[in-house]
Amino acid sequence: MADPDLPPAKDAPAPATEPAPTDTGAAVPVVAERGATPPPTGVLGILVRHQAIVVPILAVVLAFAIGAILIRAQGFNPTYAYEVLFTHSFATESGLLATMQKTTPLILVGLAVAIPLKVGLFNIGGQGQLMAGGIGAAWASYALRDLPAALIVVVAVVVAVLLGAMWASIAALLKTTRGVHEVISTIMLNSIAVGLIDWLVNGGPLSDKGQPFPTSHAVPEGARLLPFLKLIPWGLPVALLLSVVVAWMLKRTTLGFELQTVGRNKFAAGYAGIGTTKATLVAMALSGGLAGLAGAFELLQIEPYRYQNGIAGSLGFDGITIALLARGNPLGTIPAAVLVGAMRAGAPTLQFQLGIRPEVVDVLLAITLLMVSLPVIAKLIFRRHATKQTQLAGSWGA
Amino acid sequence: MKAKPFLVAVPAALALALAGCGGSTGNNTDTGSGTNASSAPKDCSSEDVFCIGLVTDTGSVDDKSFNQAAWEGVKAMEGDGIQTKYIETKDAKDYASNLKQFTDQKYDAIVTVGFLMTEATRTAAAANTTTKFIGVDQFQESDVANVTGLVFPEANAGYAAGYLAGLLTKTNKIGVVLGQEIPPTQNYAKGYEQGSKAANPKISVAKVYHPAGDNAFSDSPWGAGEAKKMLAQGADIIFGAGGGTGNGALGEVAKSKGAGESLYCIGVDLDQWDTVPEAHPCLVTSAEKKLTDGTTTLLKQAKDGSIKGGNFNGKTGLAAYHDFDSKIPAEVKTKVADVVKGIEDGSVKVA
Numbered sequence: 001m002a003d004p005d006l007p008p009a010k011d012a013p014a015p016a017t018e019p020a021p022t023d024t025g026a027a028v029p030v031v032a033e034r035g036a037t038p039p040p041t042g043v044l045g046i047l048v049r050h051q052a053i054v055v056p057i058l059a060v061v062l063a064f065a066i067g068a069i070l071i072r073a074q075g076f077n078p079t080y081a082y083e084v085l086f087t088h089s090f091a092t093e094s095g096l097l098a099t100m101q102k103t104t105p106l107i108l109v110g111l112a113v114a115i116p117l118k119v120g121l122f123n124i125g126g127q128g129q130l131m132a133g134g135i136g137a138a139w140a141s142y143a144l145r146d147l148p149a150a151l152i153v154v155v156a157v158v159v160a161v162l163l164g165a166m167w168a169s170i171a172a173l174l175k176t177t178r179g180v181h182e183v184i185s186t187i188m189l190n191s192i193a194v195g196l197i198d199w200l201v202n203g204g205p206l207s208d209k210g211q212p213f214p215t216s217h218a219v220p221e222g223a224r225l226l227p228f229l230k231l232i233p234w235g236l237p238v239a240l241l242l243s244v245v246v247a248w249m250l251k252r253t254t255l256g257f258e259l260q261t262v263g264r265n266k267f268a269a270g271y272a273g274i275g276t277t278k279a280t281l282v283a284m285a286l287s288g289g290l291a292g293l294a295g296a297f298e299l300l301q302i303e304p305y306r307y308q309n310g311i312a313g314s315l316g317f318d319g320i321t322i323a324l325l326a327r328g329n330p331l332g333t334i335p336a337a338v339l340v341g342a343m344r345a346g347a348p349t350l351q352f353q354l355g356i357r358p359e360v361v362d363v364l365l366a367i368t369l370l371m372v373s374l375p376v377i378a379k380l381i382f383r384r385h386a387t388k389q390t391q392l393a394g395s396w397g398a
Numbered sequence: 399m400k401a402k403p404f405l406v407a408v409p410a411a412l413a414l415a416l417a418g419c420g421g422s423t424g425n426n427t428d429t430g431s432g433t434n435a436s437s438a439p440k441d442c443s444s445e446d447v448f449c450i451g452l453v454t455d456t457g458s459v460d461d462k463s464f465n466q467a468a469w470e471g472v473k474a475m476e477g478d479g480i481q482t483k484y485i486e487t488k489d490a491k492d493y494a495s496n497l498k499q500f501t502d503q504k505y506d507a508i509v510t511v512g513f514l515m516t517e518a519t520r521t522a523a524a525a526n527t528t529t530k531f532i533g534v535d536q537f538q539e540s541d542v543a544n545v546t547g548l549v550f551p552e553a554n555a556g557y558a559a560g561y562l563a564g565l566l567t568k569t570n571k572i573g574v575v576l577g578q579e580i581p582p583t584q585n586y587a588k589g590y591e592q593g594s595k596a597a598n599p600k601i602s603v604a605k606v607y608h609p610a611g612d613n614a615f616s617d618s619p620w621g622a623g624e625a626k627k628m629l630a631q632g633a634d635i636i637f638g639a640g641g642g643t644g645n646g647a648l649g650e651v652a653k654s655k656g657a658g659e660s661l662y663c664i665g666v667d668l669d670q671w672d673t674v675p676e677a678h679p680c681l682v683t684s685a686e687k688k689l690t691d692g693t694t695t696l697l698k699q700a701k702d703g704s705i706k707g708g709n710f711n712g713k714t715g716l717a718a719y720h721d722f723d724s725k726i727p728a729e730v731k732t733k734v735a736d737v738v739k740g741i742e743d744g745s746v747k748v749a
């Protein structure tokens with residue numbers, strides 16, 4: 001079965017990273033329909049069992065191939081362009097810092113989408129939750145400006161997490177009490193956050209009247225989280241740690257077990273005595289808290305250290321990209337976020353040095369995402385061994 | 399076994415695709431020239447080369463708005479011994495790092511576009527005291543020696559537009575659809591109201607600001623909806639002052655029955671005849687900030703060293719009437735021209 005023409009299993013990373021048995025179910029494809037081909041062995045077997053990892057990697061490679069054609073069409077050398085892009089993102093001091101700064105919130109918002117997915121909920125309110133966290137941090141840090149810096153940071157972060165969690169909990173409560181679909185309520189809460197914050201910073205109670213444009217007060221200088229050793233943004237280790245904690249929580253704790261069980265079948269879960277209400281509330285609150293934390297780091301560790309238009313960017317929605325790239329796996333959000341962060345960090349240099357339009361990076365990401373979400377690759381390579389795609393939103397009760 | 403051909407085919411196809419694309423690795427250096435990077439990069443620290451960089455607000459240099467107008471002002475400088483380059487900002491948190499690309503290369507003058515970059519520009523200026531910074535639309539609260547804010551008295555442009563509207567209206571009702579409520583839009587509205595009242599004391603002006611921040615200047619559907627309401631209430635001239643939001647209002651008037659006959663619209667910031675073709679049926683003129691002109695003027699000053707820190711007032715006025723030139727009565731045109739001149743020499747007071 002092992003084909004000599006096959007590239008050595010370099011696409012399948014060390015088996016240390018267990019395939020997430022949760023949503024792919026690829027690990028034990030034993031219970032097949034009658035007459036189905038038996039699970040393959042050898043290299044193919046390895047690939048099939050690790051397709052949760054193989055597919056995204058192939059998707060990235062394919063996207064870069066298509067991107068190369070696009071870059072070529074603009075009259076540039078793709079190899080050189082990619083070299084410039086990634087040299088800047090990883091091999092220069094300022095580029096590496098930018099990569100890590102961009103990776104931090106992406107991991108967190110990725111987790112904020114990934115956790116509710118396990119419960120069968122689709123949180124597209126990461127944007128509003130992140131904004132709530134950001135404005136909370138801005139408010140707390142300014143209100144406490146006379147206190148010691150360390151205290152300001154801690155309180156600002158806590159306030160941001162709580163506000164984010166609260167914002168998400170509104171959607172969760174609407175879901176559990178009135179059956180309002182979370183996709184609708186979270187996306188509407190995004191708009192409410194936008195309007196509310198505009199009022200707060202545009203002449204409202206949180207606005208810095210000394211500035212000629214709408215903005216919050218700046219974070220006090222001492223409380224700005226300058227990169228640790230001038231290289232590592234403080235938020236990054238926190239985000240990495242949290243993704244490990246979330247993975248552990250989902251896999252090894254009772255709470256995680258309950259969340260996943262509800263996600264698989266809420267009726268069975270209910271029969272087994274697991275409350276769907278609790279699962280929804282917990283998952284959404286956790287998710288909102290993580291998004292709020294992302295907002296806090298955006299405010300505390302990145303210029304201009306103020307809440308003003310455009311600060312939140314599209315981060316909340318990028319979380320969906322990250323979670324899908326990671327196929328809902330909390331640990332997978334790390335490589336996904338690093339990839340997206342590095343590409344975003346390198347894009348301006350691509351333009352500065354070569355004159356390539358920075359949109360090419362967005363195109364690359366879009367193609368990657370399309371490849372991961374559509375079952376094309378898996379079907380093509382693994383055919384009948386392909387596992388079902390990550391179920392996006394079981395969204396029970398809909 | 400059936401899966402086999404696919405297994406071989408896919409990686410092979412990928413390898414082919416990749417190989418095909420990376421085909422010519424030899425000519426790395428000469429691929430760098432595009433629309434942006436003009437010819438071989440020169441050494442900006444040298445005295446013989448004057449390097450001008452531009453960092454856009456989160457928009458592209460062909461956005462038919464501020465970024466484009468400023469970039470055209472930079473391009474007007476092109477010539478011997480001048481190098482120009484731009485970076486388009488994709489994420490509002492990248493202002494500082496994009497500025498750094500230019501300062502690292504010792505650019506002589508850097509243009510930044512839009513008020514959101516005010517602080518980033520001043521910070522970069524403090525760290526690079528020999529570089530001249532020009533902040534388009536950035537009001538300077540206090541002077542920094544090497545930062546010049548190119549600002550425009552919006553009230554003056556609004557006054558001229560209002561004066562014209564006051565003379566043209568038949569219903570004595572006019573409207574203005576604005577972006578976010580910030581000083582520039584407030585000034586436009588104030589000037590517009592004053593100007594229209596000066597021309598026609600019986601006039602009533604309906605004004606509305608976009609209620610929310612992030613898309614306040616890009617919400618065309620909202621602008622169109624507000625324009626529709628104003629038309630329904632009898633307004634016959636609408637001033638769209640707020641980027642894409644205002645453009646939505648212009649488009650709505652252009653689509654309405656009577657556009658160009660009994661209904662008119664007025665554009666903002668640039669000559670929108672060129673930038674919003676869908677508004678042609680109703681667009682009599684635009685309240686214009688001479689942005690390209692102002693950018694070039696300041697860059698010339700930066701080059702010969704006469705530029706001063708603080709604020710620099712750019713010119714404002716009304717754009718050409720284009721297709722409506724023959725439809726507007728000559729006496730209206732003279733009156734408006736007089737007022738524009740009066741604003742410039744100070745005989746017409748706009749508060």
